[in-house]
Amino acid sequence: MEAKGLKTIKGNWQLAVFGVFLLMFFTADMMAGNGKKKEIYETQYIFPFQGKHVHSSSIVELPNGDLLSCWFEGSGERSANDVAIMGARLKKGEKEWSKTFVMADTPGHPDCNPVLFLNKEGKLFLFWIVVQANRWETSVLKYRTSVDFMGEGSPKWNWQDVILLKPDDKFAETIKEQFKKNGRDDLAWAEYAPKYEDMIYKAALDKKKRETGWMTRITPFVLESGRILLPLYSDGYNMSLMAISDDNGETWTPSLPLVGRGNIQPAIVQKEDGTLVAYMRDNGDSPGRIMISESKDEGYSWTAVEKTELPNPGASVDAIMLESGDWLMVYNDLEDGRYSLAVSLSDDEGKTWKHTKHLDRMEDGEGSFAYPTAIQGKDGVIHVTYSYHLKGHKGTIKHVAFNEKWLKSEK
Numbered sequence: 001m002e003a004k005g006l007k008t009i010k011g012n013w014q015l016a017v018f019g020v021f022l023l024m025f026f027t028a029d030m031m032a033g034n035g036k037k038k039e040i041y042e043t044q045y046i047f048p049f050q051g052k053h054v055h056s057s058s059i060v061e062l063p064n065g066d067l068l069s070c071w072f073e074g075s076g077e078r079s080a081n082d083v084a085i086m087g088a089r090l091k092k093g094e095k096e097w098s099k100t101f102v103m104a105d106t107p108g109h110p111d112c113n114p115v116l117f118l119n120k121e122g123k124l125f126l127f128w129i130v131v132q133a134n135r136w137e138t139s140v141l142k143y144r145t146s147v148d149f150m151g152e153g154s155p156k157w158n159w160q161d162v163i164l165l166k167p168d169d170k171f172a173e174t175i176k177e178q179f180k181k182n183g184r185d186d187l188a189w190a191e192y193a194p195k196y197e198d199m200i201y202k203a204a205l206d207k208k209k210r211e212t213g214w215m216t217r218i219t220p221f222v223l224e225s226g227r228i229l230l231p232l233y234s235d236g237y238n239m240s241l242m243a244i245s246d247d248n249g250e251t252w253t254p255s256l257p258l259v260g261r262g263n264i265q266p267a268i269v270q271k272e273d274g275t276l277v278a279y280m281r282d283n284g285d286s287p288g289r290i291m292i293s294e295s296k297d298e299g300y301s302w303t304a305v306e307k308t309e310l311p312n313p314g315a316s317v318d319a320i321m322l323e324s325g326d327w328l329m330v331y332n333d334l335e336d337g338r339y340s341l342a343v344s345l346s347d348d349e350g351k352t353w354k355h356t357k358h359l360d361r362m363e364d365g366e367g368s369f370a371y372p373t374a375i376q377g378k379d380g381v382i383h384v385t386y387s388y389h390l391k392g393h394k395g396t397i398k399h400v401a402f403n404e405k406w407l408k409s410e411k
Contacts, residue, residue: 054395069087082110112215137212176204204257228248240265241255320375
């Protein structure tokens with residue numbers, strides 16, 4: 001009897017331990033999947049409305065779940081020499097962003113269009129441009145790196161350099177070939193005026209012009225091979241290009257251009273078959289539409305740019321693939337302004353966008369909401385930051401956090 005009793009006690013103890021283990025497992029699973037299981041939608045201003053011009057934000061999730069965001073701030077944009085890159089932190093579990101701090105400032109020059117990125121080795125990158133001669137087309141592409149970025153305030157930068165790209169003659173030939181294949185007859189202003197396409201091609205033959213003025217805006221894309229694609233664009237050529245790194249960001253080489261008429265600021269997603277898709281702002285002729293190009297060789301060469309059916313008022317878009325495999329796009333869903341900012345979801349690789357909600361929408365002239373950057377955290381929550389300006393105010397950077405369940409709900 002005594003042996004049988006001990007055996008029963010031992011069995012009950014094992015069941016109790018197993019029960020506790022199951023409880024801990026399911027509790028942890030629910031906590032880890034919290035961003036997926038319940039509907040989430042939260043908004044914050046990263047800092048109070050202020051008199052300075054604030055624009056073009058970026059955001060990254062740090063290894064411990066904290067968020068780090070940056071933007072440029074000053075008296076204006078390229079014409080104001082006091083423009084600097086500013087930043088702030090949101091610690092995991094907190095509701096208020098930290099006080100703002102300087103991330104980069106080149107004395108006497110505007111610093112613009114910052115982009116944050118963590119490579120696979122856990123090194124933090126800050127890419128941005130320094131505007132020379134107050135002209136976008138002469139901007140210098142710079143970057144900083146940090147391996148000590150978890151503390152308060154700005155990361156401790158351990159390296160800084162300029163990214164020099166050297167597009168070769170294939171750059172010009174690609175422009176010539178794709179314009180010839182997809183050219184238009186209505187791009188000359190008068191009988192004696194040169195065609196737009198001819199002017200762009202001649203500029204592409206100029207080595208100095210094609211090596212300068214490449215600008216940042218959108219978060220880099222990392223392929224399974226480890227290749228990093230840093231999306232770039234030029235206001236001089238009014239088209240885009242990728243900086244390619246196969247060594248975790250140590251060195252960079254240029255792709256061939258994404259050839260079109262006003263296709264800038266590309267955001268990259270990838271199809272199941274490996275094809276890369278770049279969605280771009282339309283900085284060209286009407287009708288204003290989000291523009292698209294594809295690559296089947298890991299981002300080196302791209303198809304001629306075409307317009308989609310999605311409207312665009314000449315404003316930046318962002319697109320990412322979610323953990324679910326769905327594609328998410330954040331964009332201004334109209335042609336005549338930036339007073340409506342939408343987020344849409346596609347479950348068929350961009351063929352259709354079945355779910356759409358608005359992060360902000362007002363009457364024309366009452367507000368401007370633009371230049372979104374989107375990421376998805378490890379907990380499934382999607383974070384979007386964007387420039388937020390209201391009539392009578394200057395502006396701030398707004399942070400919105402939500403999940404797919406909110407986006408798919410009927411509310």
